[in-house]
Amino acid sequence: MESKKVADSLTIMNELVLPNDTNTFGNLMGGRLMYWMDIAAGIVAVRHSNAPCMTASVDNLSFKTPIKLGNLVRIEAKITRAFNTSMEIHLKVWGEDSLQQYRYVSNEAYFTFVALDPNNKPRLVAPVIPETEEEIALYDGALRRRQLRLILGGKLKPDDANELKALFIKP
Numbered sequence: 001m002e003s004k005k006v007a008d009s010l011t012i013m014n015e016l017v018l019p020n021d022t023n024t025f026g027n028l029m030g031g032r033l034m035y036w037m038d039i040a041a042g043i044v045a046v047r048h049s050n051a052p053c054m055t056a057s058v059d060n061l062s063f064k065t066p067i068k069l070g071n072l073v074r075i076e077a078k079i080t081r082a083f084n085t086s087m088e089i090h091l092k093v094w095g096e097d098s099l100q101q102y103r104y105v106s107n108e109a110y111f112t113f114v115a116l117d118p119n120n121k122p123r124l125v126a127p128v129i130p131e132t133e134e135e136i137a138l139y140d141g142a143l144r145r146r147q148l149r150l151i152l153g154g155k156l157k158p159d160d161a162n163e164l165k166a167l168f169i170k171p
Contacts, residue, residue, distance in 0.1 A: 001124060001125075001127070003127040003128065003129045004048055004126045004127075004128065004129065005128075005129045005131060006078050006079055006080075006128060006129070006130055006131065006132075006135045007131070008048070009043075009044045009045075009047035009078070009079055010044070010076070010077070010078045011040050011044050011075075011077045011078070012075070012076050012077075013036065013039065013040040013074075013075040013077070014072055014073065014074055014075075015036055015072070015073040015075075016070075016071075016072055016073075017067055017068065017069050017070060017071050017072070017073060018069075019069060021069075022069045025066075026069045027066035027067065027068060027069075028066065028067040028068070028069075028095075030063060033067070033073065033093065033106075033107070034058070034061065036073065036075055037061075037075055037077070037091050037093065037109060037111070038055055038058075038111065040075045040076075040077040040091060041055070041077050041089040041091055041111040041113060042055070042113065043077070044077045044079050044087075044089050044113075045079070045087050045089060045115065048079050048082065048087055048125065048126065048128075049087065049115035049123075051115040051117070051123055051125075052115070052116045053087075053113040053115050053116065054113065054114055054116060055111060055112070055113055056086060056112040056113060056114045057111070057112040057153070058109060058110075058111050058112075059110050059112075059145070059148075059149055060108070060109055060110050060145075061107065061109040062107055062108065062109070063106070064105055064106060064107055065095065065104050065105065065106050065107075066095075067093075067095035067106050068095070068097070070099075071096055071097050071098070072095070072096035072098060073093065073094070073095060073096075073106070074093070074094040074095075074096060074103070075091060075092075075093050076091065076092045076093075076094075077089055077090070077091045078090055078135075079128055080110075080128070080130075080135075080139055080141075080142045081128050081130075081138075081139050081142035081143070081146075082125045082127055082128045083146060084122075084124060084125070085114050085115055085122035085123060085125060086112055086113065086114050086115075086125075086146075087112065087113050087114075087115070087125055087128075088110055088111075088112055088145065088146065089110065089111045089112070090108070090109075090110055090138055091108060091110075091111065092105070092107075092108045093105070093106040093107045093108065094106060110145060112146075112149065143163045144163045144164055144167065147161040147162075147163050147164045148164060151164075
């Protein structure tokens with residue numbers, strides 16, 4: 001299977017925050033933003049795998065700054081690394097106040113998607129080729145994040161998480 005560059009599946013999505021998207025404080029509802037993020041990450045996963053994909057996990061979804069009614073939302077989603085059948089996608093979200101002409105970081109997160117074959121069983125995906133310094137750093141950290149997700153999900157014993165242990169235990 002031929003490797004693919006991060007840029008091959010990069011997705012940038014823009015949305016306008018309308019009254020139906022906000023809570024009583026006039027801020028974009030977190031659930032609506034998560035919905036948009038899931039769509040953007042799903043597009044990345046499908047582009048990378050050339051297959052239908054499903055969300056397997058969402059982690060490190062942290063809200064830093066609320067996005068207000070009437071502001072624009074910019075979601076940048078890119079694959080960080082592919083494991084046998086799963087892909088980690090990193091998302092960064094900005095709010096844009098067009099009237100005041102400034103952009104601000106709202107949040108970021110990691111989503112994991114699994115590629116599916118015609119029988120809805122996991123299928124192999126192409127490896128990722130990181131090119132920029134940021135892509136390489138995200139790629140290098142992906143294995144540790146994956147091990148942490150597997151431990152928290154009860155699918156990996158902490159003693160078997162060699163990448164994570166190396167951060168805390170010096171030989």
